[in-house]
């Protein structure tokens with residue numbers, strides 16, 4: 371996490387905008403401050419070789435997990451604008467490794483002293499858990515939560531620390547970053563949930579998620595929590611659609627998706643996964659039982675209504691950005 375002595379440098383515009391970490395401007399040798407100053411920032415801190423750059427490359431650059439083995443150590447602060455649509459629209463800072471677990475507490479105390487903790491969200495990713503058994507994962511989660519919370523309460527700091535087990539070798543890192551991203555749109559989240567529920571209930575769907583197709587991070591889900599296996603099923607479906615599109619898309623097409631993109635996969639257990647492209651890199655993924663398909667017309671009607679609702683939301687909240 372970034373701490374600076376000069377509180378006055380925090381741009382006023384941030385106070386109006388939800389964000390993960392709210393920080394003063396950082397050195398910008400490339401002269402790109404105009405972009406990075408006005409967008410929410412996500413700062414990645416961690417030990418050297420803990421996997422920070424890998425997370426950034428796998429989620430935002432589609433690098434395969436195996437390729438991350440060849441990444442070189444970050445020697446200076448790197449930042450990039452990762453705008454993918456109206457909702458995935460922030461800057462990620464990748465710090466050269468320097469912070470150990472015990473420094474989390476020190477850093478949070480520093481932020482608390484500056485009264486910055488009210489404006490930031492802190493997530494702890496317990497990364498590279500692919501090498502651990504389920505028992506070891508549970509133990510690590512409990513242990514780290516306990517140690518950090520214990521020391522924080524000793525320091526008199528009340529913070530809702532969110533701890534997640536992650537790896538670039540499965541979808542856990544995408545799921546974790548989905549949750550981080552949702553913190554950037556708290557006022558829109560309830561609108562999206564309402565729209566997703568309005569689609570889900572009359573159609574008898576089990577789960578409905580709105581995905582950013584470029585990152586496989588979800589923007590919103592219906593109000594029921596999404597178990598990890600269902601989230602993984604949705605990601606597999608997005609991968610499948612992308613792979614098939616990749617084979618059959620003509621070279622003059624710029625995107626795998628257009629307004630007509632619709633796909634369905636029927637599983638042996640009676641589950642159907644539907645995807646429907648909405649706009650702005652956003653795709654709806656619906657999980658339902660195949661018996662619901664008897665009312666396909668109703669489903670199509672409600673999806674069209676959902677699209678219209680999304681269009682209205684996008685137009686009113688992001689007037690400066692054209693809806694594709």
Ligand SMILES: Nc1nc2c(ncn2[C@@H]2O[C@H](COP(=O)(O)OP(=O)(O)OP(=O)(O)O)[C@@H](O)[C@H]2O)c(=O)[nH]1
Nearest residue numbers: 419420421422423424438439443444467498537538
């Ligand atoms: N097993 C496993 N290895 C990972 C994972 N994520 C990253 N790695 C490996 O960890 C090593 C270091 O990854 P980096 O992304 O360069 O780590 P970093 O934190 O950016 O390192 P610095 O730039 O030195 O601070 C690489 O060999 C990655 O392949 C993971 O989820 N599981």
